[in-house]
Amino acid sequence: RKEVEQDPGPFNVPEGATVAFNCTYSNSASQSFFWYRQDCRKEPKLLMSVYSSGNEDGRFTAQLNRASQYISLLIRDSKLSDSATYLCVVRSGNTPLVFGKGTRLSVIA
């Protein structure tokens, strides 16, 4: 079983829609959680960290459920520019980042 699992998609949504991605992780010792965004043929870039209390950054909301070991990302009012692959990332202590396979989002006009 992969340490971090995501639905690969693709998610095809119209502009203005709300879309949610989920991610599960297997290592209960994981301590840090992130969502990275990766555009086609580009490098991953940090979108947001995920905190236990949940956090919001504009149209993006991240949630963490430690008991169920899952992380979510909600995107409201989707824009064409949100089209990308979203990577769920976890870290246990001082270990390197562990990435999921990514969920592909296409926002359609």
Place this chain on the structure above:
Amino acid sequence: GAGVSQSPRYKVAKRGQDVALRCDPISGHVSLFWYQQALGQGPEFLTYFQNEAQLDKSGLPSDRFFAERPEGSVSTLKIQRTQQEDSAVYLCASSASRDRPEPEAFFGQGTRLTVV
């Protein structure tokens, strides 16, 4: 430069050829990571340095893969006797401190290796 720089951006190698991929991390960044990303997959961890010390090389797929960071800044990932399954994008990332609670890792644009 301001970001992580990798070279070459693209490399085509004949099967059996040796290749060397270079990473220039952000100046002053202590931690450096190498990842391999196959088409349609997320990045897979290869190896990790803190300064010049290679602390984890558990992700290197075989003994044909070797990485070094002799002076604690520039790193080189070497692949000997390349095989077709080595074709992937090799990403380098650096972060400021291993001990910060949530250090952001900054990635280079990667080297796309194609073995023919």
